[in-house]
Amino acid sequence: MNRKDFLKVTASVLAGVAVGGSVLESCKKSTTGPQGPDVNFTIDLNDSKYSALSASGGSVYVQEVIIARINDFADGYIAVAQTCTHQGCTVTYARGSQTFVCPCHGGTYDLNGNVTAGPPPYAIKRYTVSRSGSNLTVSG
Ligand code: FES
Structure with missing residues (x-):
């Protein structure tokens, strides 16, 4: 693998991690449900x-x-x-x-x-x- 290919693979992996993290964060929010205000x-x-x-x-x-x-x-x-x-x-x-x-x-x-x-x-x-x-x- 040359340097250019290595950078493409690395960029793809990082993008996947970012999307996965976003999905996980979204799931996390949906399991906590809306909360009332702090008063x-x-x-x-x-x-x-x-x-x-x-x-x-x-x-x-x-x-x-x-x-x-x-x-x-x-x-x-x-x-x-x-x-x-x-x-x-x-x-x-x-x-x-x-x-x-x-x-x-x-x-x-x-x-x-x-x-x-x-x-x-x-x-x-x-x-x-x-x-x-x-x-x-x-x-x-
Ligand atoms: S039961 Fe669905 S918003 Fe309250």
Whole structure:
């Protein structure tokens, strides 16, 4: 093999590695699924914008996060991302069934954020919620 042939073979191999790496990276992304945003905010439960949280089953949407009042949970609140882990559609809280529901392909999640039906591959992102007086802090 002369120098010119050697360079052609080397270039082909390097191009193959680059494409393979790109494919692997693409596969890696597809197995992690969409994730919710990183947040750290506090709401005042006395603010009328959040009055839905005064009763069990009520929910509000803040910064792409669903906050629901669930008396069975510690502090009585749960917060999860609105981003479905399947293809990123917007999830809502269904009070009657106490589930988080994605309208795009029928994905559902339980109150812990675990998948209960449909194509979502992973649990929905769940946030830490802490209450101090009338302040509710959501982070994660
Ligand atoms: S995007 Fe939510 S189930 Fe497909």
